[in-house]
Amino acid sequence: MSWRAALSRSVHELRVVYCAASPASAGTREWARTHYRELKLLNPGMPIAMRPADGVSPYIAARFDNGVYRSTSTAGMDTNAVNAAVKDLAASAAAVKAATPQAFAGNGPPRPGAAAVL
Numbered sequence: 001m002s003w004r005a006a007l008s009r010s011v012h013e014l015r016v017v018y019c020a021a022s023p024a025s026a027g028t029r030e031w032a033r034t035h036y037r038e039l040k041l042l043n044p045g046m047p048i049a050m051r052p053a054d055g056v057s058p059y060i061a062a063r064f065d066n067g068v069y070r071s072t073s074t075a076g077m078d079t080n081a082v083n084a085a086v087k088d089l090a091a092s093a094a095a096v097k098a099a100t101p102q103a104f105a106g107n108g109p110p111r112p113g114a115a116a117v118l
Contacts, residue, residue, distance in 0.1 A: 022055070027078040
């Protein structure tokens with residue numbers, strides 16, 4: 001299975017922020033124009049937010065389990081490099097999950113002295 005089709009299994013939300021006129025955002029704008037439709041078709045339940053903003057440095061952010069965000073700057077990148085950055089963000093999901101403490105994830109053992117909720 002392609003990493004694009006499995007994106008929603010590891011990423012809960014993808015945000016693409018870029019400037020509508022900046023030359024540093026050209027690759028990110030082009031990536032959004034060419035890849036948004038395919039990603040949305042392959043991952044219909046995953047929110048993909050495109051956020052054009054004046055004067056902003058372009059970046060792509062991903063939200064993982066427990067609200068953990070990771071982002072990467074895409075300033076000056078071409079379309080292929082932006083695509084590789086999204087793939088790297090998706091691949092970092094395993095590291096994010098491993099770094100999240102078990103008790104924080106809500107699946108840990110009960111704390112000593114904690115009252116049981118029924």
